[in-house]
Amino acid sequence: MTTICGINCEGCPFSTGCKGCAETCGKPFGGTCIAAEYIKTGGKDAYREFKEKLRLEINELLKSLDLPGTNALYELAGSYVNLEFPLTNGQTVKFMDDRQIYLGCQIELADTGRCAGVAAGTDFIVVSTCGPVGTGPELVMYKKR
Helix, strand or coil: CCCCCCCCCCCCCCCCCCCCCCCCCCCCCCCCHHHHHHHHHHHHHHHHHHHHHHHHHHHHHHHHHCCCCCCCCCCHHHHHHHCCCCCCCCCCCCCCCCCCCCEEEEECCCCEEEEEEEECCCCCEEEECHHHHHHCEEEEEECCC
């Protein structure tokens, strides 16, 4: 498969549901891809600049939450990062769209057996914690940008 951003999709666990980035004009799962949208409008340099600014913004947010920062953000399928967070009323809520591609990362939290997860779109950032394979997710912060 050809990609707009140049990412290597070999070995991706979501490749069976993927219709191809270049083949779908940046909508491999039916929703928009943050990387493809930036590259189509401003080129790869604009996307790299956006990604770095977002990483710095996320690190400031993580620091304010007393969580470790990140050195990189990755393109992640919404179906992978869109966890169901429990609410105090017993219901659960998802904040993202399974069909879209976001930027994010996972950060191991030393000696806890949990990870911090960050996922961002163009207008929001979600910070959460969870156990192995997304178990026991807890929302830490949802921030509109």
